[in-house]
Amino acid sequence: xxxxxxxxxxxxxxxxxxxxxxxxxxxxxxxxxxxxxxxxxxxxxxxxxxxxxxxxxxxxxxxxxxxxxxxxxxxxxxxxxxxxxxxxxxxxxxxxxxxxxxxxxxxxxxxxxxxxxxxxxxxxxxxxxxxxxxxxxxxxxxxxxxxxxxxxxxxxxxxxxxxxxxxxxxxxxxxxxxxxxxxxxxxxxxxxxxxxxxxxxxxxxxxxxxxxxxxxxxxxxxxxxxxxxxxxxxxxxxxxxxxxxxxxxxxxxxxxxxxxxxxxxxxxxxxxxxxxxxxxxxxxxxxxxxxxxxxxxxxxxxxxxxxxxxxxxxxxxxxxxxxxxxxxxxxxxxxxxxxxxxxxxxxxxxxxxxxxxxxxxxxxxxxxxxxxxxxxxxxxxxxxxxxxxxxxxxxxxxxxxxxxxxxxxxxxxxxxxxxxxxxxxxxxxxxxxxxxxxxxxxxxxxxxxxxxxxxxxxxxxxxxxxxxxxxxxxxxxxxxxxxxxxxxxxxxxxxxxxxxxxxxxxxxxxxxxxxxxxxxxxxxxxxxxxxxxxxxxxxxxxxxxxxxxxxxxxxxxxxxxxxxxxxxxxxxxxxxxxxxxxxxxxxxxxxxxxxxxxxxxxxxxxxxxxxxxxxxxxxxxxxxxxxxxxxxxxxxxxxxxxxxxxxxxxxxxxxxxxxxxxxxxxxxxxxxxxxxxxxxxxxxxxxxxxxxxxxxxxxxxxxxxxxxxxxxxxxxxxxxxxxxxxxxxxxxxxxxxxxxxxxxxxxxxxxxxxxxxxxxxxxxxxxxxxxxxxxxxxxxxxxxxxxxxxxxxxxxxxxxxxxxxxxxxxxxxxxxxxxx
Numbered sequence: 001x002x003x004x005x006x007x008x009x010x011x012x013x014x015x016x017x018x019x020x021x022x023x024x025x026x027x028x029x030x031x032x033x034x035x036x037x038x039x040x041x042x043x044x045x046x047x048x049x050x051x052x053x054x055x056x057x058x059x060x061x062x063x064x065x066x067x068x069x070x071x072x073x074x075x076x077x078x079x080x081x082x083x084x085x086x087x088x089x090x091x092x093x094x095x096x097x098x099x100x101x102x103x104x105x106x107x108x109x110x111x112x113x114x115x116x117x118x119x120x121x122x123x124x125x126x127x128x129x130x131x132x133x134x135x136x137x138x139x140x141x142x143x144x145x146x147x148x149x150x151x152x153x154x155x156x157x158x159x160x161x162x163x164x165x166x167x168x169x170x171x172x173x174x175x176x177x178x179x180x181x182x183x184x185x186x187x188x189x190x191x192x193x194x195x196x197x198x199x200x201x202x203x204x205x206x207x208x209x210x211x212x213x214x215x216x217x218x219x220x221x222x223x224x225x226x227x228x229x230x231x232x233x234x235x236x237x238x239x240x241x242x243x244x245x246x247x248x249x250x251x252x253x254x255x256x257x258x259x260x261x262x263x264x265x266x267x268x269x270x271x272x273x274x275x276x277x278x279x280x281x282x283x284x285x286x287x288x289x290x291x292x293x294x295x296x297x298x299x300x301x302x303x304x305x306x307x308x309x310x311x312x313x314x315x316x317x318x319x320x321x322x323x324x325x326x327x328x329x330x331x332x333x334x335x336x337x338x339x340x341x342x343x344x345x346x347x348x349x350x351x352x353x354x355x356x357x358x359x360x361x362x363x364x365x366x367x368x369x370x371x372x373x374x375x376x377x378x379x380x381x382x383x384x385x386x387x388x389x390x391x392x393x394x395x396x397x398x399x400x401x402x403x404x405x406x407x408x409x410x411x412x413x414x415x416x417x418x419x420x421x422x423x424x425x426x427x428x429x430x431x432x433x434x435x436x437x438x439x440x441x442x443x444x445x446x447x448x449x450x451x452x453x454x455x456x457x458x459x460x461x462x463x464x465x466x467x468x469x470x471x472x473x474x475x476x477x478x479x480x481x482x483x484x485x486x487x488x489x490x491x492x493x494x495x496x497x498x499x500x501x502x503x504x505x506x507x508x509x510x511x512x513x514x515x516x517x518x519x520x521x522x523x524x525x526x527x528x529x530x531x532x533x534x535x536x537x538x539x540x541x542x543x544x545x546x547x548x549x550x551x552x553x554x555x556x557x558x559x560x561x562x563x564x565x566x567x568x569x570x571x572x573x574x575x576x577x578x579x580x581x582x583x584x585x586x587x588x589x590x591x592x593x594x595x596x597x598x599x600x601x602x603x604x605x606x607x608x609x610x611x612x613x614x615x616x617x618x619x620x621x622x623x624x625x626x627x628x629x630x631x632x633x634x635x636x637x638x639x640x641x642x643x644x645x646x647x648x649x650x651x652x653x654x655x656x657x658x659x660x661x662x663x664x665x666x667x668x669x670x671x672x673x674x675x676x677x678x679x680x681x682x683x684x685x686x687x688x689x690x691x692x693x694x695x696x697x698x699x700x701x702x703x704x705x706x707x708x709x710x711x712x713x714x715x716x717x718x719x720x721x722x723x724x725x726x727x728x729x730x731x732x733x734x735x736x737x738x739x740x741x742x743x744x745x746x747x748x749x750x751x752x753x754x755x756x757x758x759x760x761x762x763x764x765x766x767x768x769x770x771x772x773x774x775x776x777x778x779x780x781x782x783x784x785x786x787x788x789x790x791x792x793x794x795x796x797x798x799x800x801x802x803x804x805x806x807x808x809x810x811x812x813x814x815x816x817x818x819x820x
Contacts, residue, residue, distance in 0.1 A: 001055075001075050001076040001077070002124070002360040002361045002362045003053065003124060003134065003135060003360060003361045004359060004360045004361075005302055005303075005304075005358065005359055005360065008135040008137070008302060009302075011050065011051075011133060011135065011138065012133075012135065012137045012138050013044065014043055014044050014045065014048075014050060015041045015042065015043060015044075015050060015133060015138060016041065016042050016044070017040075017041060017042045018039065018040070018041040018133060018138055018139070018140035018141075019039070019040045019041070019140055019141050019142075019143075020037060020038070020039055020040075020130070020132060020140050020141070020142045020143070021037070021038040021040075021142075021143045021145075022035070022036070022037050022130045022142060022143070022144050022145065022180075023035070023036045023037075023145040023146075023147075024036075024129070024130070024144075024145070024146050024147065025147040026117065026146060026147060026148050026149070026152075026184060027147055027148065027149055027165075028094070030097070030106070030115070031096060031097060032094045032095060032096045032097065033094065033095060033097065033104065034092075034093075034094050035056060035092075035093060035094060035095055035129060035130050035131075036090070036091070036092045036093075037052075037054075037090070037091050037130045037131040037132065038088065038089070038090045039052065039088070039089045039090075039091070039131065039132070039133075040086070040087070040088050040089075041086075041087055041133075041140075042085055042086055042087070043082045043083065043084055043085065043087055044084070045084055046082050046083045046084040046085075049079050049080065049081065050079075050080045050082050051077040051078060051079045051080060052077070052078040052080065052089065052091065052127075052131045052132060052133065053076055053077060053078075053126075053127035053131070053132060053133065053134040054073070054076060054077070054078050054091055054093070054127050054130070054131035054132075055076040055095065055127050055128045056093045056094055056095030056096070056128070056129075057093050057094050057095070058070075058072075058073040058078065058091060058092075058093040059092050059093045059094070060090075060091075060092045060093075061073065061078055061080075061089070061090070061091050061092075062089065062090040063080050063081065063082070063087070063088075063089045064082070064083065064087055064088055064089075065088075068080075076127060078091055078131060089131075091131035095128060095129060097117070098128070099706040099707060100251070100706070100707040100744050100746040100747060101120055101249060101250060101251025101252075101707055101708065101746065102120055102121075102125045102128070102251065102746055103119070103120070103121070103125050103128035103129055104117055104118075104119055104128070104129050105117065105118055105119070105120065105247075105249060105251075107248040107249050107674075107706070109204055109205075109206055109248070109673070109674065110672070110673060110674055110677060111206040111672060111673050111674075112205060112206055114185060114186050114204065114205060114206075115149075115185055116183070116184070116185030116186075116187070116204050116247070116248055117183060117184045117185055118181075118182075118183040118184075118245065118247040118248075118250070118262055119180070119181050119182055119183070119262075120181075120250070120251055120252065120255060120262065121134075121177060121178040121179075121180065121181070122178040122179075122255065123178060123303055123306075123361055123364040123365060124178070124361035124364065124365070125178075126177035126178055126180060127177070132177045133177070134177045134178070135176070135177075135302075136176040136178060136299050136300055136301065136302065136303070136407065137176070137299070137300075137301045137302065137407040138176065138177075139174035139175055139176050139299065139405070139406070139407070140174060140175065140176075140177075141171050141172055141173065141174060141175075142157070142171065142172045142175060142180050143168075143169070143170075143171050143172075144156050144157075144158075144168075144169045144172075144180075144182065145166065145167065145168045145169070146166070146167045146169075146182060146184060147165060147166045147167075148164055148165055148166075148167060148184050149165065150164070150165050151186055152164060152165075152184055152185055152186055152187075153184070153185065153186065153187045153189070153202070154167040154182060154183070154184045155182060155183045155184075155187065155200075155202055155243055155245055155260055156169045156181065156182040156183075156259075156260055157169070157172045157175065157179075157180065157181055157182075157239075157257060157258055157259040157260050158170040158171070158172050158240060158241070158259060159198075159240065159241055169182075170240070172258075173238075173239070173258075173405060174405050174406075175258065175296070176299055179256070179257055179258060179296060179299075180257070181255070181257035181260045181262065182260065183202065183245045183247060183260070183262065185204065186204070186205055187202040187203065187204060187205075187245070188202070188203060188204070188205050188208045188211070189201065189202050190211055190212060190215040192215075192219045192223075194219075194222065194223040194226055194242075195223075195226075195227075197226070197237060197241065197242060198240075198241045198242070199219060199222060199223075199241075199242050199243070200241075200243045200244075201215055201218060201219075201243070201244050201245075201246070202243065202244070202245040202246065203245075203246040203265070203268060204246075204248060206673060207246065207265065207268055207270070210268040210269060210270050211246065211268055213269075214268060214269060217278065218244070218281075218285065221282045221285050221286070221324060221325060222242065222244075222285060222289070224323070224324045224325075225285065225286050225289045225320065225324045226242070226289070228320055228323045228324050229289060229290065229292070229293065229316070229320070232316075232320075232393060232396075233293050233393075233396065233397055233400055234397045235293065235297075235397070235400055235401075237292060238258075238292065238293070238296075238297045239258045239259045239292065239296075240259065241259050242259060242261075243259060243260050243261065244261045244262075244263055244285075245260060245261070245262050245263065246262075246263050246264075246265045246267065246268050247262045247263065247264070247265065248265055248674065249674075249706055249707075249708035250262060250263065250264040250265065251707075251708075251746070252264065253267075253284050254267075254284050254285075254287065254288045255288070256288045256291030256292065256295055256296060256313070258292060258296040261288045263284070263288075265675075267281045267284060270643070270675070271642040271643050271644040271645075272610060272640065272642055272644070274567050274568060274571070274607040274610060274611060275327070275567065275568070275607055276333070276566065276567055276568020276569075276571065276607075277568075278327075279321070279325065279327040279330070279333070279568065280568075282321065282324070282325045282327065283317045283318065283321070283330065284317070286316060286317040286320050286321070286324060287313045287314060287316070287317035288313070289316075290312060290313040290315075290316035290317060290320075291309060291313045293400055294308075294309060294312045294313060294316075294396075294400075295309040295312075295313065297400065297404065297405065298399065298400055298403045298404065298405075298406065298407070298408050299406070299407050299408075300407065300408070300409070301407040301408065301409050302358065302409075303358040303361070303363070303364035303367065304355060304356065304357060304358045304409075304410075305355065305408075305409055305410055306356070306358070306364065306367055306368070306372055307354045307355050307356070307372045307376045307433070308408075308409075308410060308413060310368075310372050310373045310376060311354065311372065311373065311375075311376025311377050311379070311380050312376075312377075312380060314373050314374065314376065314377035315377040315380045315381055315384075317330075318330040318331055318334045318377065318381075319331065319381070331381070331504065331531075332504070332530050332531050332534050332569075333566075333568060333569060334377075335504040335531070335534040335535065335538065336534050336537060336538070336565075336569050336572050336573075337568075337569075337572045338370075338374045338377075339374065339378055339504070339507070339538060340538050340541050340542065341370045341374055342370045342371060342374035342375040342378060342438075342507070343375075343438055343509050343538070343542060344370075344542075344545060345369060345370040345371045345374075345375070346371065346375070346436070346437055346438040347545065347546075347792070347796065348788070348789045348792050348793075349788050349789070349792050350785050350788050350789050350792075351371070351436045351437055352371060352436050353433060353434050353435055353436045354371060354372060354375055354376045354379065354432070354433045354434075355410055355433045355434055356372065362745075362780065362781060362782060363781060363782075365745065365749075365782060366749070366781070366782040366785055366786075375438070375507060378507035379432040379433070379507050381505070381507075382432070382505060382506050382507055383417075383423070383425075383428055383432070385505055386423045386428070386460065387417070387421050387422070387423050387425075391420055391421055392417070394419075394420065395413075395416045395417035395418075395419065395420075395421070396416070396417075398416040398419065399412065399413055399416035399417075402416065410429070410433065414426065414429055427458070428458075431457040431458065432457065432507075435454075435455060435457075436454075437453070437454030437455075438454065438507065438508060438509050439451070439453070439454055439456065439457055439459065439508050439509065440453050440454075440508070440509045440510075440511055441459065441461065441483075441500045441501060441508045441509065441510055441511065442500075442510075442511040442513065443463075443492050443498040443500055443511075443512070443513045443516065444513050445513075446491065446492055446493055446494045447489050447490065447491055447492055448461065448463055448481060448483070448489060448490055448491075448492040448498075448500050449483070449488055449489030449490075450483050450488050450489070450508070451511075452488075455485070456483070456484070456485040456488055457485070458482065458483070458484050458485070459482065459483040459484075459506050459508060460480070460481075460482050460505075460506060461480070461481050461482070461483065461500050461501050461506055461508075462478060462479070462480055462501065462502045462503045462505065463478065463479040463480070463481060463492050463498065463499065463500050463501075463502060464478055464498075464499045464502035464529070464532050465477055465478075465479070465492070465493055465495035465497070465498050465499075466495055466496060466497040466498075466499075466519070466527065467495055467496050468496035468497065468519050468522075468523060471522075471523050471526060472523075472526050473496070473497060473519070473523055473526040473527050475528075476493070476495050477493065478502070479491075479492060479493065495516075496515060496516070496519045497512075497515075497516045497519040497520060497523075497527070497536075498512075498513065498516050499512075499516070499532055499535055499536055499539075501535055502529070502531070502532045502535055503531055503532075503535075504531055504534055504535050509539075509542055510535055510536075510538065510539040510542075511539065511542075511543075511548075512536070512539050512540075512543070517540075517543070517549070520536050520539075520540060520557070521540070521553060521556075521557045523561075524536055524537075524557065524561040524564075525560070525561035525563070525564035530565070530566075533564070533565070534569075537573065540554055540557060541554065541576055544580055544584055544800055545584070545796055545800060547796075547799035547800050547802065547803040548803070549803070550585060550803055550804040550807040551580035551581055551584040551585025551586075551800055551801075551803075551804045552580070552581055552585050552586065552588045552591075552804055553807070554576075554577065554580050555577035555578075555580050555581050555585075555588060555591050556590075558573045558574060558576070558577040559577070559591070559594045559595070559598070562574065562577075563598065563608075567607040567608050567611050570608070570611055571611045571614070571615070574595070574611065574612075574614075574615035575615070575618070577591060577615075578591070578615060578618045578619050581619075582619075582720045582721070583720050583758075583797055584796075584797055584800035584801060584804065585800065585801060585804030585805075586801070586804055586805060587721070589621070591619050592616060592619040592620040592621070592622075595612055595615050595616045595619060595620075596616055596620070598612050599612040599613060599616055599636060600636070602636075603638075604636070604637045604638020604639070605638035605639070606638075609636065609638065609639050610639065613636065613639055613645060614645070614648060617629065617645065617648040617649045617652050618648065618652060620652065621656050623653060623656070623658040623659075625649075626649045626650070626652055626653040626658060627649075627653060627658065627663060629641050629645060629646065629649035630646050630649050630650045630653065630660075630663045630666060630667055631663070631666055632646065632670065643667075643670050643671040643675075643676070646667050646670055646671070647667060647671070647676075647679040647683070650663055650664070650667050650679075650683050651679070651682060651683045651686055651716070654683045654684070654686040654687045654716075655686040655687075655688070655716075655719045655721075655722075656688075656721070657687075657688050660683060660687070664680055664683065664684070667679070667680065667683075668680055677709070678708065678709055678712035679712070681699070681705075681709055681712040681713050681716070682712040682713065682715050682716035683716060684696065684713075684716065685699075685712075685713045685714075685715075685716030685717045686716035686717070686719055688719070688721070688722040688725050689725065690725055693717065693725055693726070693729065696713050696716065696717050697717075697729065697732070699713050700713055700714065700717075700751065700755075701736070707744075707746055707747055707750065710747065710750070711750055711754070714750060714751065714754035714755055715754065717754070717755060718754065718755060718756075718757075718758060718759060719759065720759050721759070722759060723759050723760050723761045724761060726757065726759050726760055727757075727760040727761045727762055729755070729757060730757035730760050730762060730765070730766050730769070731769070733755050733756065733757055734769055734770070734773055736751070737751070737752060737773065737778075737779065737783060737787070738773070738776070738778045738779075740783075741778075741780075745780070745782065748780070748782075748783055749782055749783060749786055752783045752786040752787055752790070753786050753790065756770075756786075756787065756790035756791075756793075756794070758790070758793065758794050758797065763794065763798065766794065767791065767794065767795070770787060770790075770791045771791070773787065774787060774788060774791070
């Protein structure tokens with residue numbers, strides 16, 4: 001059942017001063033738990049029916065001292081007849097544990113048998129654990145009591161006032177239900193403090209060594225981040241403690257529960273990682289930290305303003321890096337790995353505005369994505385530059401002060417920014433937040449113009465121009481232009497390479513002119529400014545997806561000029577190069593050969609060596625080499641074949657038809673935990689045999705695996721180059737989607753995304769059948785959106801492959817890679 005925006009608005013107008021006393025008993029067994037909630041609130045009129053959300057089994061409901069009958073509980077709602085003024089409701093019942101990552105997720109560690117629980121309620125799942133008004137603008141103080149097994153630790157938003165086996169926690173400040181959180185199990189802890197604020201990190205026992213190895217670095221980022229955010233917002237951290245729980249099978253990267261942030265265990269590094277991987281972990285830590293102010297202290301009123309939480313936190317996580325971390329400025333890396341993803345989302349038929357009309361909680365569930373997060377961060381970055389960072393953050397401080405501990409909307413945020421702003425903030429909102437699509441900016445015949453593909457916007461652009469002198473690109477001039485709906489083009493001047501939006505400051509799609517594209521493919525690494533290079537790399541990748549640049553030529557450019565970039569950027573470029581030749585073009589053995597040559601020359605033990613080794617395992621078809629890597633043997637001095645590289649090699653070996661029967665056991669012995677279990681499931685599903693695909697399909701349709709394990713199977717199932725064996729599953733996929741009305745939405749959405757038949761021998765039939773499916777009424781709105789996007793992605797791939805096949809090998813792609 002969903003909650004509509006209209007229902008939420010009516011309920012928040014009726015109830016106020018809400019307080020919850022929640023008591024949970026986790027000792028009732030491994031399938032369900034007991035839950036009791038006492039809700040105290042004031043009703044404004046007492047007219048009509050007020051309802052609580054609760055999706056468990058109700059044993060009793062008492063309202064103002066009167067026992068209600070079984071008719072009070074209908075579906076996931078407990079209907080109440082309340083009176084004006086103070087009301088007290090008690091709901092007692094039970095609820096099942098989850099295996100999907102939502103609600104109260106239960107996980108058993110295969111290494112030691114220990115059980116761990118954690119909650120994840122956003123956007124609409126708190127009522128799967130306790131009875132509540134499950135909407136963001138009904139904030140409440142929460143007193144939580146948890147009865148747990150002996151020897152367990154329970155971590156929640158506040159500190160315990162009594163410890164186990166029955167844990168009682170201090171009352172929280174006003175929180176919406178989706179931010180209430182706890183984790184329970186035999187967690188182990190590392191403690192610290194920052195200027196008197198208690199800090200702690202929690203992980204399951206089998207990962208404690210990894211936790212202790214990383215704790216000092218995490219605490220440093222957290223401490224410096226708290227200082228920076230406190231100064232930035234002119235407000236100290238507003239909660240009493242700051243814990244981070246690394247939760248097994250966590251559904252997100254992280255979640256901003258105040259005082260009890262939950263993080264995916266992938267951010268505890270059990271194998272060697274690059275500096276960029278550590279930078280990205282710091283980015284996640286800072287993202288969740290920004291929410292402590294922007295989302296937790298001041299909360300969106302309804303899910304229309306999800307962007308207000310996520311885009312702001314994403315922005316802070318990037319721009320705070322120079323002040324908080326050792327990694328320096330973050331926007332160049334963000335321009336490489338995030339902004340192309342945002343632009344690609346706008347290529348889809350489901351492109352939408354950053355602020356999304358969200359009629360109900362089901363719509364809210366599917367709005368989490370790159371447009372809200374990444375395009376949202378890009379346009380806020382642009383706004384801050386237009387206003388000036390000091391003016392922008394002055395408005396943010398006003399917003400936080402004005403709405404402290406309450407809820408706010410886009411209009412409230414804009415009102416706080418208007419004061420002292422030279423820019424027309426209302427016009428900016430209309431153009432950038434309320435209008436879908438990304439503008440394309442092109443240089444042609446010495447002039448820059450925004451194309452009429454979407455309604456024009458006001459675009460302040462820096463244009464960089466370079467002359468090619470025997471392979472050296474010499475800066476000619478920088479030009480600043482401002483394109484508007486009335487003045488859509490301006491002079492840019494001729495040059496061998498002309499780059500609009502050269503500082504990546506404005507969120508636009510850049511289309512290089514043919515002369516600039518040729519120069520970039522030939523000499524991009526000669527450009528000194530890494531920000532300019534990031535814009536050009538993004539333009540080249542967009543050209544592949546737009547069928548304007550052959551995929552193999554893009555991959556060749558990456559091998560030629562990617563080594564100029566940092567290791568983290570090179571890894572992103574290499575991943576795209578591998579994807580280019582496997583999905584958007586014809587297979588190219590030369591890619592693996594050239595990566596292997598680069599790897600042979602990499603410094604032993606360096607991040608560069610590790611990055612190249614990972615790329616090679618994704619591209620090579622040398623079964624002997626891959627088998628040696630699975631066994632832990634490295635032909636490259638200084639490169640340890642750790643569990644991550646073993647699994648990468650095994651997966652590639654399986655996907656390309658190698659014999660993995662004996663090697664699976666070797667890899668599992670080296671990685672016997674749940675991560676190894678999921679990797680083995682992925683590798684088994686990747687094998688290009690009818691038996692392997694049927695086994696994978698049955699695993700997905702059965703009940704024996706958690707959602708995290710099923711996602712691993714899905715990740716292995718659909719592989720390029722396996723068209724013959726995957727073709728029979730096209731029709732089965734479509735029929736399965738039509739029959740999944742009663743399945744958990746988290747699984748259905750993942751299934752729809754991961755198993756759409758991209759690689760078959762019947763693409764025309766797939767496209768036609770998908771079109772028929774989309775016209776039927778059998779799909780939920782969320783699944784319909786996913787299928788629309790997957791169908792559009794298949795069309796993108798077909799066009800890109802046609803471009804690649806038509807243009808190469810014609811003079812190594814030089815002639816017509818630039819035909820448009």
